[in-house]
Amino acid sequence: MIAATLRTITGRKGSFLGGATVVLVVVVIVIAANVVIHELRPGRNPSMGGQAMLDGVGGALFIVGVVVAILIGSLAGSYDVAQGTMRYLVITGARRGQIYAARIVAVVLAVLLMLAVPLTLGAVLAVALPHTAADSITAVELVDFVWTAALLAVVFGLISMGIGSLLRSNGPAIAISLVFSIGFTPLLLLLYSLNDTLGDATLASSLDRISGGDDGLPIAAAGVSVVLWVAAFLAAGAVRVHRDEY
Protein backbone atom coordinates (compact mmCIF):
# COMPACT_ATOMS: atom_id res chain seq x y z
CA MET A 1 0.00 0.00 0.00
CA ILE A 2 2.91 2.33 0.78
CA ALA A 3 4.58 1.56 -2.56
CA ALA A 4 1.30 2.16 -4.40
CA THR A 5 0.74 5.48 -2.62
CA LEU A 6 4.33 6.51 -3.30
CA ARG A 7 3.75 5.75 -6.96
CA THR A 8 0.72 8.04 -7.06
CA ILE A 9 2.74 10.83 -5.43
CA THR A 10 5.88 10.51 -7.52
CA GLY A 11 3.83 10.08 -10.70
CA ARG A 12 2.54 13.65 -10.40
CA LYS A 13 5.07 15.28 -12.65
CA GLY A 14 4.14 18.87 -11.76
CA SER A 15 4.61 18.58 -8.04
CA PHE A 16 7.16 15.82 -7.73
CA LEU A 17 9.36 15.55 -10.80
CA GLY A 18 9.00 19.27 -11.57
CA GLY A 19 9.67 20.17 -7.94
CA ALA A 20 12.64 17.85 -7.65
CA THR A 21 14.07 19.29 -10.86
CA VAL A 22 13.69 22.85 -9.57
CA VAL A 23 15.46 21.92 -6.33
CA LEU A 24 18.27 20.24 -8.26
CA VAL A 25 18.64 23.19 -10.62
CA VAL A 26 18.81 25.65 -7.72
CA VAL A 27 21.43 23.52 -5.98
CA VAL A 28 23.44 23.25 -9.21
CA ILE A 29 23.28 27.03 -9.57
CA VAL A 30 24.52 27.46 -6.00
CA ILE A 31 27.36 25.01 -6.64
CA ALA A 32 28.26 26.74 -9.91
CA ALA A 33 28.16 30.12 -8.18
CA ASN A 34 30.53 28.81 -5.50
CA VAL A 35 32.97 27.65 -8.17
CA VAL A 36 32.69 30.85 -10.21
CA ILE A 37 33.19 33.25 -7.30
CA HIS A 38 36.15 31.19 -6.17
CA GLU A 39 37.70 31.44 -9.64
CA LEU A 40 36.96 35.16 -9.87
CA ARG A 41 38.11 36.16 -6.39
CA PRO A 42 40.14 33.30 -4.91
CA GLY A 43 41.62 35.53 -2.26
CA ARG A 44 38.22 36.55 -0.97
CA ASN A 45 36.64 33.09 -1.55
CA PRO A 46 39.43 30.59 -0.87
CA SER A 47 37.21 27.45 -0.88
CA MET A 48 35.11 25.94 -3.64
CA GLY A 49 33.92 23.06 -1.50
CA GLY A 50 34.00 22.48 2.24
CA GLN A 51 31.81 24.33 4.69
CA ALA A 52 31.17 27.13 2.18
CA MET A 53 29.57 24.63 -0.16
CA LEU A 54 27.49 23.02 2.60
CA ASP A 55 26.27 26.44 3.75
CA GLY A 56 25.29 27.45 0.21
CA VAL A 57 23.51 24.19 -0.66
CA GLY A 58 21.93 23.95 2.80
CA GLY A 59 20.57 27.49 2.45
CA ALA A 60 19.10 26.72 -0.96
CA LEU A 61 17.49 23.53 0.31
CA PHE A 62 16.14 25.34 3.37
CA ILE A 63 14.06 27.53 1.07
CA VAL A 64 13.38 25.63 -2.15
CA GLY A 65 13.42 22.13 -0.67
CA VAL A 66 10.86 23.08 1.95
CA VAL A 67 8.59 24.76 -0.60
CA VAL A 68 8.62 21.66 -2.83
CA ALA A 69 8.06 19.44 0.22
CA ILE A 70 5.02 21.59 1.03
CA LEU A 71 3.72 21.06 -2.51
CA ILE A 72 4.26 17.32 -2.30
CA GLY A 73 2.69 17.04 1.15
CA SER A 74 -0.33 19.22 0.59
CA LEU A 75 -1.19 17.49 -2.70
CA ALA A 76 -0.71 14.08 -1.10
CA GLY A 77 -3.29 15.10 1.49
CA SER A 78 -5.87 16.65 -0.81
CA TYR A 79 -5.47 14.99 -4.21
CA ASP A 80 -7.44 11.77 -3.74
CA VAL A 81 -10.52 13.56 -2.48
CA ALA A 82 -10.25 16.37 -5.02
CA GLN A 83 -9.76 13.91 -7.89
CA GLY A 84 -12.46 11.51 -6.67
CA THR A 85 -10.08 8.55 -6.32
CA MET A 86 -10.46 8.40 -2.53
CA ARG A 87 -13.80 6.60 -2.74
CA TYR A 88 -12.19 3.92 -4.91
CA LEU A 89 -9.47 3.41 -2.31
CA VAL A 90 -12.11 3.10 0.42
CA ILE A 91 -14.20 0.56 -1.50
CA THR A 92 -11.21 -1.72 -1.89
CA GLY A 93 -12.02 -2.56 1.72
CA ALA A 94 -8.79 -1.04 3.00
CA ARG A 95 -9.26 0.72 6.32
CA ARG A 96 -9.22 4.49 6.11
CA GLY A 97 -6.59 4.55 8.86
CA GLN A 98 -4.37 2.25 6.80
CA ILE A 99 -4.79 4.41 3.72
CA TYR A 100 -3.83 7.48 5.75
CA ALA A 101 -0.89 5.79 7.45
CA ALA A 102 0.43 4.61 4.09
CA ARG A 103 0.15 8.17 2.84
CA ILE A 104 2.21 9.49 5.78
CA VAL A 105 5.05 7.05 5.09
CA ALA A 106 4.83 7.71 1.35
CA VAL A 107 5.12 11.48 1.87
CA VAL A 108 8.25 10.97 3.99
CA LEU A 109 9.76 8.73 1.30
CA ALA A 110 8.76 11.09 -1.52
CA VAL A 111 10.33 14.08 0.22
CA LEU A 112 13.53 12.14 0.88
CA LEU A 113 13.58 10.98 -2.75
CA MET A 114 13.16 14.56 -3.91
CA LEU A 115 16.13 15.62 -1.76
CA ALA A 116 18.34 12.61 -2.46
CA VAL A 117 20.17 13.86 -5.54
CA PRO A 118 20.76 17.49 -4.47
CA LEU A 119 21.82 16.42 -0.97
CA THR A 120 24.23 13.81 -2.33
CA LEU A 121 25.59 16.23 -4.88
CA GLY A 122 26.12 18.94 -2.27
CA ALA A 123 27.77 16.57 0.21
CA VAL A 124 30.05 14.92 -2.37
CA LEU A 125 31.16 18.21 -3.91
CA ALA A 126 31.69 19.77 -0.48
CA VAL A 127 34.16 17.00 0.27
CA ALA A 128 35.66 16.67 -3.21
CA LEU A 129 36.14 20.27 -4.32
CA PRO A 130 39.17 22.10 -3.02
CA HIS A 131 38.76 23.97 0.25
CA THR A 132 40.94 25.45 2.97
CA ALA A 133 41.62 23.80 6.30
CA ALA A 134 39.39 26.37 7.95
CA ASP A 135 36.52 25.23 5.69
CA SER A 136 37.14 21.53 6.10
CA ILE A 137 34.18 19.46 7.20
CA THR A 138 33.84 16.53 9.55
CA ALA A 139 31.59 13.50 9.18
CA VAL A 140 29.38 14.92 11.92
CA GLU A 141 28.95 18.15 9.99
CA LEU A 142 28.02 16.18 6.87
CA VAL A 143 25.43 14.22 8.80
CA ASP A 144 24.14 17.46 10.31
CA PHE A 145 23.81 18.95 6.80
CA VAL A 146 21.76 16.00 5.58
CA TRP A 147 19.72 15.77 8.80
CA THR A 148 18.79 19.47 8.84
CA ALA A 149 17.70 19.58 5.20
CA ALA A 150 15.74 16.32 5.49
CA LEU A 151 14.18 17.22 8.83
CA LEU A 152 12.84 20.58 7.69
CA ALA A 153 11.46 19.22 4.42
CA VAL A 154 9.86 16.15 6.05
CA VAL A 155 8.30 18.14 8.91
CA PHE A 156 6.77 20.74 6.62
CA GLY A 157 5.79 18.06 4.11
CA LEU A 158 3.88 16.15 6.80
CA ILE A 159 2.25 19.26 8.25
CA SER A 160 1.14 20.18 4.73
CA MET A 161 -0.25 16.69 4.25
CA GLY A 162 -2.37 17.17 7.37
CA ILE A 163 -3.58 20.52 6.04
CA GLY A 164 -4.30 18.99 2.61
CA SER A 165 -6.32 16.19 4.19
CA LEU A 166 -8.34 18.75 6.11
CA LEU A 167 -9.07 20.98 3.13
CA ARG A 168 -9.67 18.30 0.43
CA SER A 169 -9.04 20.80 -2.36
CA ASN A 170 -5.65 21.14 -4.06
CA GLY A 171 -5.36 24.90 -4.53
CA PRO A 172 -6.41 25.93 -1.02
CA ALA A 173 -4.34 23.08 0.46
CA ILE A 174 -1.15 24.37 -1.20
CA ALA A 175 -1.95 28.00 -0.37
CA ILE A 176 -2.77 27.42 3.29
CA SER A 177 0.24 25.12 3.73
CA LEU A 178 2.56 27.76 2.29
CA VAL A 179 1.01 30.50 4.43
CA PHE A 180 1.35 28.37 7.56
CA SER A 181 4.88 27.16 6.91
CA ILE A 182 6.45 30.29 5.52
CA GLY A 183 4.30 32.98 7.10
CA PHE A 184 2.72 31.77 10.30
CA THR A 185 5.57 29.61 11.65
CA PRO A 186 8.06 32.50 11.88
CA LEU A 187 5.29 34.75 13.19
CA LEU A 188 4.79 32.43 16.15
CA LEU A 189 8.26 33.40 17.34
CA LEU A 190 6.58 36.58 18.61
CA LEU A 191 5.51 34.38 21.53
CA TYR A 192 9.00 35.04 22.91
CA SER A 193 7.77 38.50 23.76
CA LEU A 194 5.24 36.88 26.12
CA ASN A 195 7.15 33.97 27.56
CA ASP A 196 10.49 32.29 26.78
CA THR A 197 9.17 28.74 27.22
CA LEU A 198 6.27 29.43 24.90
CA GLY A 199 8.72 30.82 22.37
CA ASP A 200 11.00 27.80 22.77
CA ALA A 201 8.04 25.47 22.14
CA THR A 202 7.17 27.05 18.79
CA LEU A 203 7.80 24.92 15.75
CA ALA A 204 10.56 27.13 14.33
CA SER A 205 12.46 27.29 17.61
CA SER A 206 12.12 23.56 18.31
CA LEU A 207 13.26 22.70 14.79
CA ASP A 208 16.24 24.98 15.15
CA ARG A 209 17.17 23.30 18.43
CA ILE A 210 17.08 19.74 17.09
CA SER A 211 18.93 20.71 13.97
CA GLY A 212 21.97 22.04 15.79
CA GLY A 213 20.81 25.26 17.44
CA ASP A 214 22.22 26.04 20.87
CA ASP A 215 19.33 27.89 22.50
CA GLY A 216 15.89 26.81 23.60
CA LEU A 217 14.40 23.70 25.13
CA PRO A 218 16.49 20.65 25.98
CA ILE A 219 16.96 18.62 22.79
CA ALA A 220 14.59 15.83 23.89
CA ALA A 221 11.88 18.33 24.78
CA ALA A 222 12.41 20.15 21.48
CA GLY A 223 12.07 16.80 19.69
CA VAL A 224 8.83 16.13 21.51
CA SER A 225 7.61 19.62 20.61
CA VAL A 226 8.28 19.02 16.90
CA VAL A 227 6.57 15.63 17.04
CA LEU A 228 3.54 17.19 18.73
CA TRP A 229 3.30 19.95 16.12
CA VAL A 230 3.39 17.43 13.29
CA ALA A 231 1.07 15.02 15.10
CA ALA A 232 -1.51 17.74 15.69
CA PHE A 233 -1.84 18.46 11.98
CA LEU A 234 -1.75 14.81 10.99
CA ALA A 235 -4.34 13.93 13.63
CA ALA A 236 -6.68 16.67 12.38
CA GLY A 237 -6.32 15.29 8.85
CA ALA A 238 -6.85 11.73 10.08
CA VAL A 239 -10.08 12.67 11.84
CA ARG A 240 -11.35 14.26 8.64
CA VAL A 241 -10.41 11.21 6.56
CA HIS A 242 -12.07 8.90 9.07
CA ARG A 243 -15.31 10.88 9.31
CA ASP A 244 -15.76 12.08 5.76
CA GLU A 245 -18.29 10.67 3.33
CA TYR A 246 -17.03 10.13 -0.18
Add this chain to the structure above:
Amino acid sequence: MVVADPIITLDGVSKTFGATQAVSDVSFQVMPGRCVGWLGPNGSGKTTLIRCMLGLARTTKGTITVRGHAIPGDVRQALTRVGAIVEEPRFYPYLSGKSNLEVAAKFVGGDAAKRIDWALERVDLTDRSGSKVKEYSLGMRQRLGVARSLLNDPELLILDEPSNGLDPAGIVEFRRMIRSFVEDDGRTVFISSHLLDEVQKMADDIAIVQSGKLVLHGSVEQLVAEGRQSMRLRVDDPVRAEETLYRLGLVSGIKQGEHGNLELTGERIDDAKAILVTRSLVEAGVGVIEIARESESLEQRFLEITSSLPLEGESEHAS
Protein backbone atom coordinates in the same frame (compact mmCIF):
# COMPACT_ATOMS: atom_id res chain seq x y z
CA MET B 1 -34.60 -26.88 -1.57
CA VAL B 2 -31.89 -24.54 -0.26
CA VAL B 3 -32.79 -20.87 -0.44
CA ALA B 4 -29.73 -18.64 -0.80
CA ASP B 5 -29.21 -15.74 1.59
CA PRO B 6 -29.66 -12.30 0.10
CA ILE B 7 -26.41 -10.68 -0.98
CA ILE B 8 -27.73 -7.21 -0.10
CA THR B 9 -30.29 -6.50 2.60
CA LEU B 10 -31.54 -3.01 3.35
CA ASP B 11 -33.81 -2.63 6.33
CA GLY B 12 -35.48 0.72 6.98
CA VAL B 13 -32.55 2.69 5.62
CA SER B 14 -32.78 6.47 5.80
CA LYS B 15 -30.21 9.12 5.08
CA THR B 16 -30.51 12.84 5.65
CA PHE B 17 -28.23 15.71 4.69
CA GLY B 18 -29.13 18.49 7.11
CA ALA B 19 -32.84 19.08 6.58
CA THR B 20 -32.91 17.16 3.30
CA GLN B 21 -34.19 13.61 3.39
CA ALA B 22 -32.21 11.91 0.63
CA VAL B 23 -33.31 8.34 1.40
CA SER B 24 -36.39 7.46 3.39
CA ASP B 25 -37.05 4.11 5.05
CA VAL B 26 -35.92 1.90 2.19
CA SER B 27 -36.10 -1.86 2.66
CA PHE B 28 -35.38 -4.53 0.11
CA GLN B 29 -33.23 -7.54 -0.63
CA VAL B 30 -31.12 -8.54 -3.59
CA MET B 31 -30.71 -12.24 -4.18
CA PRO B 32 -27.41 -13.64 -5.46
CA GLY B 33 -26.97 -14.37 -9.15
CA ARG B 34 -29.41 -11.70 -10.30
CA CYS B 35 -28.95 -8.50 -12.25
CA VAL B 36 -30.92 -5.76 -10.52
CA GLY B 37 -31.70 -2.47 -12.25
CA TRP B 38 -31.78 0.44 -9.83
CA LEU B 39 -33.90 3.17 -11.35
CA GLY B 40 -35.11 6.59 -10.37
CA PRO B 41 -35.28 10.15 -11.61
CA ASN B 42 -32.30 12.47 -11.04
CA GLY B 43 -31.93 13.38 -7.38
CA SER B 44 -34.10 10.49 -6.21
CA GLY B 45 -31.44 9.07 -3.89
CA LYS B 46 -30.02 6.29 -6.08
CA THR B 47 -26.37 7.21 -5.69
CA THR B 48 -26.76 8.11 -2.02
CA LEU B 49 -28.04 4.62 -1.28
CA ILE B 50 -25.22 3.06 -3.31
CA ARG B 51 -22.71 5.11 -1.31
CA CYS B 52 -24.31 3.88 1.91
CA MET B 53 -24.10 0.25 0.70
CA LEU B 54 -20.38 0.69 0.06
CA GLY B 55 -19.58 2.32 3.38
CA LEU B 56 -18.77 5.62 1.68
CA ALA B 57 -21.60 7.36 3.52
CA ARG B 58 -23.27 6.60 6.81
CA THR B 59 -26.97 5.87 7.12
CA THR B 60 -29.02 8.03 9.45
CA LYS B 61 -31.31 5.13 10.33
CA GLY B 62 -31.71 1.47 9.43
CA THR B 63 -29.27 -1.32 8.69
CA ILE B 64 -27.44 -2.51 5.59
CA THR B 65 -25.96 -5.95 5.18
CA VAL B 66 -23.74 -6.85 2.23
CA ARG B 67 -22.60 -10.47 1.80
CA GLY B 68 -23.82 -11.15 5.31
CA HIS B 69 -21.70 -8.41 6.87
CA ALA B 70 -23.04 -5.23 8.43
CA ILE B 71 -22.15 -1.92 6.81
CA PRO B 72 -20.31 0.10 7.98
CA GLY B 73 -19.31 -1.97 11.04
CA ASP B 74 -17.83 -4.85 9.09
CA VAL B 75 -17.17 -3.00 5.86
CA ARG B 76 -13.77 -4.58 5.26
CA GLN B 77 -15.18 -8.10 5.22
CA ALA B 78 -18.27 -7.03 3.33
CA LEU B 79 -16.31 -5.41 0.51
CA THR B 80 -13.71 -8.15 0.17
CA ARG B 81 -15.52 -9.40 -2.91
CA VAL B 82 -17.50 -6.37 -4.02
CA GLY B 83 -16.55 -4.26 -7.03
CA ALA B 84 -18.08 -0.89 -7.73
CA ILE B 85 -18.29 2.21 -9.85
CA VAL B 86 -19.86 5.17 -8.07
CA GLU B 87 -21.08 8.13 -10.13
CA GLU B 88 -18.15 7.87 -12.51
CA PRO B 89 -14.89 5.99 -12.49
CA ARG B 90 -12.00 8.21 -11.33
CA PHE B 91 -8.33 7.46 -11.84
CA TYR B 92 -4.88 8.99 -11.56
CA PRO B 93 -4.82 10.61 -15.02
CA TYR B 94 -1.02 10.80 -15.16
CA LEU B 95 -0.67 7.02 -14.75
CA SER B 96 -1.42 4.44 -17.43
CA GLY B 97 -4.54 2.31 -17.28
CA LYS B 98 -2.50 -0.67 -16.18
CA SER B 99 -0.61 1.33 -13.56
CA ASN B 100 -3.92 2.50 -12.14
CA LEU B 101 -5.02 -1.11 -11.80
CA GLU B 102 -1.68 -1.99 -10.19
CA VAL B 103 -2.20 0.76 -7.62
CA ALA B 104 -5.75 -0.46 -6.94
CA ALA B 105 -4.54 -4.07 -6.69
CA LYS B 106 -2.10 -3.12 -3.91
CA PHE B 107 -5.00 -1.75 -1.89
CA VAL B 108 -7.24 -4.72 -2.65
CA GLY B 109 -4.51 -7.20 -1.70
CA GLY B 110 -4.69 -10.96 -2.13
CA ASP B 111 -4.48 -12.18 -5.71
CA ALA B 112 -5.73 -8.91 -7.21
CA ALA B 113 -2.45 -8.19 -9.02
CA LYS B 114 -2.69 -11.52 -10.82
CA ARG B 115 -6.10 -10.57 -12.24
CA ILE B 116 -4.99 -7.31 -13.87
CA ASP B 117 -4.27 -8.71 -17.34
CA TRP B 118 -7.42 -10.84 -17.24
CA ALA B 119 -9.55 -7.84 -16.20
CA LEU B 120 -8.09 -5.66 -18.96
CA GLU B 121 -8.79 -8.39 -21.47
CA ARG B 122 -12.32 -8.82 -20.17
CA VAL B 123 -13.12 -5.16 -20.94
CA ASP B 124 -11.11 -5.18 -24.17
CA LEU B 125 -8.54 -2.63 -23.03
CA THR B 126 -5.37 -4.71 -23.27
CA ASP B 127 -4.08 -2.81 -26.30
CA ARG B 128 -4.46 0.59 -24.65
CA SER B 129 -3.49 -0.39 -21.12
CA GLY B 130 -0.10 1.31 -21.45
CA SER B 131 -1.60 4.68 -22.40
CA LYS B 132 -2.13 7.32 -19.75
CA VAL B 133 -5.68 7.54 -18.49
CA LYS B 134 -5.84 11.25 -19.37
CA GLU B 135 -5.72 10.11 -23.01
CA TYR B 136 -8.72 7.79 -22.56
CA SER B 137 -12.20 8.57 -23.81
CA LEU B 138 -15.06 8.49 -21.29
CA GLY B 139 -16.11 5.09 -22.64
CA MET B 140 -12.59 3.71 -22.12
CA ARG B 141 -12.55 5.06 -18.57
CA GLN B 142 -15.88 3.35 -17.93
CA ARG B 143 -14.42 0.07 -19.16
CA LEU B 144 -11.31 0.58 -17.07
CA GLY B 145 -13.61 1.22 -14.11
CA VAL B 146 -15.26 -2.14 -14.70
CA ALA B 147 -11.82 -3.76 -14.98
CA ARG B 148 -10.83 -2.24 -11.63
CA SER B 149 -14.03 -3.51 -10.05
CA LEU B 150 -13.16 -7.05 -11.19
CA LEU B 151 -9.79 -7.15 -9.41
CA ASN B 152 -11.16 -8.78 -6.27
CA ASP B 153 -13.13 -11.40 -8.24
CA PRO B 154 -16.37 -9.85 -6.97
CA GLU B 155 -19.46 -11.79 -6.02
CA LEU B 156 -21.30 -8.49 -6.24
CA LEU B 157 -20.81 -5.64 -8.70
CA ILE B 158 -22.42 -2.32 -7.86
CA LEU B 159 -22.33 -0.10 -10.93
CA ASP B 160 -23.67 3.43 -10.89
CA GLU B 161 -24.49 4.67 -14.39
CA PRO B 162 -21.73 2.55 -15.97
CA SER B 163 -22.93 2.98 -19.53
CA ASN B 164 -22.53 6.78 -19.52
CA GLY B 165 -20.33 7.84 -22.39
CA LEU B 166 -20.57 4.56 -24.28
CA ASP B 167 -21.45 4.67 -27.98
CA PRO B 168 -24.30 2.43 -29.24
CA ALA B 169 -21.92 -0.43 -30.11
CA GLY B 170 -20.26 -0.03 -26.70
CA ILE B 171 -23.65 -0.17 -24.98
CA VAL B 172 -24.51 -3.45 -26.70
CA GLU B 173 -21.09 -4.87 -25.81
CA PHE B 174 -21.48 -3.65 -22.24
CA ARG B 175 -24.87 -5.32 -21.95
CA ARG B 176 -23.38 -8.61 -23.16
CA MET B 177 -20.59 -8.26 -20.61
CA ILE B 178 -23.03 -7.67 -17.75
CA ARG B 179 -25.17 -10.65 -18.78
CA SER B 180 -22.02 -12.73 -18.99
CA PHE B 181 -21.07 -11.71 -15.43
CA VAL B 182 -24.47 -12.93 -14.27
CA GLU B 183 -25.06 -15.98 -16.47
CA ASP B 184 -21.52 -17.31 -16.98
CA ASP B 185 -19.78 -16.20 -13.77
CA GLY B 186 -22.75 -16.32 -11.39
CA ARG B 187 -22.03 -12.83 -10.09
CA THR B 188 -24.71 -10.47 -8.81
CA VAL B 189 -24.93 -7.10 -10.55
CA PHE B 190 -26.67 -4.10 -9.03
CA ILE B 191 -26.79 -1.45 -11.71
CA SER B 192 -28.24 2.02 -11.88
CA SER B 193 -28.85 3.51 -15.28
CA HIS B 194 -30.87 6.09 -17.12
CA LEU B 195 -31.00 3.88 -20.20
CA LEU B 196 -34.24 2.12 -19.37
CA ASP B 197 -34.36 0.23 -22.61
CA GLU B 198 -30.94 -1.21 -21.80
CA VAL B 199 -31.95 -2.06 -18.25
CA GLN B 200 -34.98 -3.90 -19.58
CA LYS B 201 -32.70 -6.03 -21.74
CA MET B 202 -30.03 -6.45 -19.07
CA ALA B 203 -31.75 -6.78 -15.71
CA ASP B 204 -33.69 -9.62 -14.09
CA ASP B 205 -35.18 -7.43 -11.38
CA ILE B 206 -36.00 -3.77 -11.03
CA ALA B 207 -36.17 -1.45 -8.06
CA ILE B 208 -37.53 2.04 -8.57
CA VAL B 209 -36.80 4.82 -6.14
CA GLN B 210 -38.38 8.23 -6.12
CA SER B 211 -37.84 11.10 -3.70
CA GLY B 212 -35.71 8.75 -1.61
CA LYS B 213 -38.46 6.13 -1.29
CA LEU B 214 -38.64 2.70 -2.82
CA VAL B 215 -41.79 2.69 -4.90
CA LEU B 216 -41.49 -0.65 -6.65
CA HIS B 217 -39.36 -3.78 -6.57
CA GLY B 218 -39.95 -6.87 -8.63
CA SER B 219 -38.91 -8.79 -11.69
CA VAL B 220 -38.72 -7.00 -15.03
CA GLU B 221 -41.05 -9.60 -16.51
CA GLN B 222 -43.64 -9.06 -13.81
CA LEU B 223 -43.36 -5.28 -13.99
CA VAL B 224 -43.84 -5.18 -17.74
CA ALA B 225 -46.63 -7.77 -17.60
CA GLU B 226 -48.50 -5.63 -15.07
CA GLY B 227 -48.45 -2.72 -17.46
CA ARG B 228 -51.05 -1.86 -20.05
CA GLN B 229 -51.02 -4.14 -23.03
CA SER B 230 -52.53 -3.63 -26.40
CA MET B 231 -53.39 -5.46 -29.60
CA ARG B 232 -53.34 -3.90 -32.99
CA LEU B 233 -55.81 -5.44 -35.46
CA ARG B 234 -56.60 -4.70 -39.07
CA VAL B 235 -60.03 -6.01 -39.95
CA ASP B 236 -62.38 -5.77 -42.91
CA ASP B 237 -65.31 -4.49 -40.77
CA PRO B 238 -64.14 -2.33 -37.87
CA VAL B 239 -67.66 -1.35 -36.77
CA ARG B 240 -68.84 -4.95 -36.38
CA ALA B 241 -65.52 -5.85 -34.76
CA GLU B 242 -65.89 -3.10 -32.18
CA GLU B 243 -69.47 -4.13 -31.38
CA THR B 244 -68.42 -7.76 -30.96
CA LEU B 245 -65.50 -7.01 -28.69
CA TYR B 246 -67.48 -4.59 -26.47
CA ARG B 247 -70.31 -7.12 -26.16
CA LEU B 248 -67.91 -9.81 -25.02
CA GLY B 249 -66.09 -7.45 -22.60
CA LEU B 250 -62.71 -8.76 -23.69
CA VAL B 251 -60.89 -5.42 -23.71
CA SER B 252 -61.17 -2.20 -21.78
CA GLY B 253 -60.62 0.22 -24.62
CA ILE B 254 -60.98 0.25 -28.38
CA LYS B 255 -59.66 2.96 -30.66
CA GLN B 256 -60.50 3.01 -34.37
CA GLY B 257 -57.91 4.13 -36.82
CA GLU B 258 -57.83 4.42 -40.59
CA HIS B 259 -58.01 1.54 -43.06
CA GLY B 260 -59.74 -0.86 -40.68
CA ASN B 261 -57.16 -0.49 -37.91
CA LEU B 262 -58.27 -1.11 -34.35
CA GLU B 263 -56.20 -0.63 -31.22
CA LEU B 264 -57.41 -2.68 -28.29
CA THR B 265 -56.16 -2.05 -24.76
CA GLY B 266 -56.54 -4.17 -21.67
CA GLU B 267 -54.86 -5.02 -18.35
CA ARG B 268 -53.64 -8.46 -19.36
CA ILE B 269 -53.88 -9.47 -22.96
CA ASP B 270 -52.30 -12.88 -22.68
CA ASP B 271 -52.19 -15.64 -25.28
CA ALA B 272 -55.58 -17.03 -24.27
CA LYS B 273 -57.24 -13.64 -24.55
CA ALA B 274 -55.61 -12.97 -27.92
CA ILE B 275 -56.93 -16.29 -29.24
CA LEU B 276 -60.37 -15.53 -27.85
CA VAL B 277 -60.45 -12.10 -29.51
CA THR B 278 -59.52 -13.42 -32.95
CA ARG B 279 -61.85 -16.44 -32.67
CA SER B 280 -64.77 -14.22 -31.59
CA LEU B 281 -64.16 -11.86 -34.49
CA VAL B 282 -63.99 -14.67 -37.01
CA GLU B 283 -67.15 -16.28 -35.59
CA ALA B 284 -68.89 -12.90 -35.87
CA GLY B 285 -67.97 -12.83 -39.53
CA VAL B 286 -65.22 -10.24 -39.27
CA GLY B 287 -62.16 -10.85 -41.43
CA VAL B 288 -58.90 -10.44 -39.51
CA ILE B 289 -56.13 -9.25 -41.85
CA GLU B 290 -53.34 -8.43 -39.36
CA ILE B 291 -52.83 -8.91 -35.64
CA ALA B 292 -49.99 -7.75 -33.35
CA ARG B 293 -49.70 -7.73 -29.56
CA GLU B 294 -47.71 -4.98 -27.80
CA SER B 295 -46.66 -4.49 -24.18
CA GLU B 296 -45.67 -1.26 -22.50
CA SER B 297 -41.92 -0.87 -22.38
CA LEU B 298 -40.06 -0.50 -19.10
CA GLU B 299 -39.58 3.13 -20.00
CA GLN B 300 -43.33 3.66 -20.32
CA ARG B 301 -43.93 1.80 -17.05
CA PHE B 302 -41.22 3.79 -15.30
CA LEU B 303 -42.70 7.11 -16.44
CA GLU B 304 -46.17 5.94 -15.54
CA ILE B 305 -45.10 4.92 -12.04
CA THR B 306 -42.89 7.88 -11.24
CA SER B 307 -45.21 10.50 -12.68
CA SER B 308 -48.26 9.12 -10.91
CA LEU B 309 -46.74 9.48 -7.45
CA PRO B 310 -46.81 12.66 -5.42
CA LEU B 311 -43.25 13.79 -4.59
CA GLU B 312 -43.67 13.25 -0.85
CA GLY B 313 -46.53 10.76 -1.06
CA GLU B 314 -46.94 7.37 0.46
CA SER B 315 -44.62 4.76 -0.95
CA GLU B 316 -45.57 1.26 -1.78
CA HIS B 317 -42.89 -1.03 -0.47
CA ALA B 318 -42.33 -4.50 -1.69
CA SER B 319 -39.73 -6.98 -0.63
